[in-house]
Amino acid sequence: MQALWLEDKTLTFRDDVPVPSVPPGSVLVRVRLAGICGTDLELAKGYYPYRGVPGHEFVGEVVEAPGRSSWIGHRVVGEINIACGICTACRTGLRAHCEERAVLGMVNHDGAFAEYVSLPLENLHRVPQSLPDEAAVFTEPLAAALQIGHQVPVRPTDRVLILGAGRLGQLIAQVLALTGCDLQVVARHETQQALLAGCNITPITEDAVPCHKMDLVVEATGSPRGFALALQAVRPRGKIVLKSTYRGSLEVNVSSIVVNEITLVGSRCGPFASALRLLASGTVDPTPLIVSRYPLSKGLTAFEHASRPGVLKVLLEPTSLLE
């Protein structure tokens, strides 16, 4: 099949990648649409070692489901952590933290920048018929945005700051605005600012970040500068949610966290069902983030496009008629 392939920090387009095998309990999904996210770009640059097909944001259609034929033909999205089911984390309901987990397109499991992807049935969520692929493909990052509210109460009276208005920051902004909170978002690029303004969300510049005033700060830049700004902006006893990973270690003034009794919360994958509800109702509309769509054969061009500063969502159409 056609797929993008990552090996030795080099991404290539190949048409000879074997269609994934379908182990018991898993199904085969024909990928209809897949999204490139920041992690994919970092991965392609060798952020950590991975050999295989990248890609973890997708919507597809079940084409093989051994013993579960009722799934065939259904459109699905899929959770990215493939869990063992028997470790302590799995047995205590934390499958996303499975000690032996594979991760779709990232760790020991070929991803969605391919014609076909295989996933355990338990990872799949059916996509409501009314929901177009262009919205459903955002389920994974929207779930990650919703994870903030799953971990930390966000009150309508809270002063909230989001650092970063990229692919994930935009979705976080849309989600947090729904609480009625007093929301500000640091956005560097004009397109980012325009998108926020279109949602009645106030974009601000770094210079306008206040000192020790915000009840909640969401760090979505993944940069040391963003982390430092978060510590500057949060009020005593306030919370910082970290939604991005960072290259290497950061120099952190830990004493200020102690003295100001700050709470720092790491946040990763989130609830797919909730994301699908908000997409299906139209409460969150991520489609204005889409800047371009490419066939899989133009995947390297798509990656180059996605890596330009300020560019939001670039999609891949692995089984499109465009090719």
Add this chain to the structure above:
Amino acid sequence: MQALWLEDKTLTFRDDVPVPSVPPGSVLVRVRLAGICGTDLELAKGYYPYRGVPGHEFVGEVVEAPGRSSWIGHRVVGEINIACGICTACRTGLRAHCEERAVLGMVNHDGAFAEYVSLPLENLHRVPQSLPDEAAVFTEPLAAALQIGHQVPVRPTDRVLILGAGRLGQLIAQVLALTGCDLQVVARHETQQALLAGCNITPITEDAVPCHKMDLVVEATGSPRGFALALQAVRPRGKIVLKSTYRGSLEVNVSSIVVNEITLVGSRCGPFASALRLLASGTVDPTPLIVSRYPLSKGLTAFEHASRPGVLKVLLEPTSLLE
């Protein structure tokens, strides 16, 4: 009056320090007993600039209370943050985080290693008659230990690790053991281990710290090594409470906090009334931590004693008959 005096990173004993003035709303307290804590030792080494009388753990007796004569003769302990009462933090109930605060013996307010100390009446708590000075002098650090439970739920089923079994670590251990949790404490020194064992608490060595297993880790060493061990020990979605400040910045692997969805909580001063209840009922007995008592004139010797590795609580008796 007699007092210890800190200036240019040098601690001296003086007998010519003026008795503190008593502004409206404040009272004058004759110090009966004061405790040397880790922060005092760091302060004396120039941890941050302070000029004046150090000392913030004390029990004393009210000797002057303009317009509030009912307080005279009462034994009291005192909260250490002297708040402005009008800033945002004060108006939202966070007086310990007052933006303009002075801090007893640390920031712009002479402390308790003196014959007399002045404090606002609102900072004082009366000491129950049955509670001896030797226990009451631990109210401040015991309150700091109790602040953990104020910020983070500690469940009887939790696996809990405390890093550090010094002055504060011992009190934290006693407090957390009351929850019925599965508690382990990393203790380096034999006296620390013996004290814990006497409270039926399991002391362990650093080598025995598990990987990613603990629901809650309390970091009470203030060392980079302790911080690294906390990140090692905590389970995915677990919590780390930081009870110590650190010199300078730490190199932190922030991505592991994100990927494992760790919550980091800075924790400082705590509830005095709760501490007094646990002391008065005898539920917590801190007096075995006392290793020695010195008159104020021997204060420099007392500091030297307190700074030896593994030494727990050294007390000063500013107005003792011992002198």
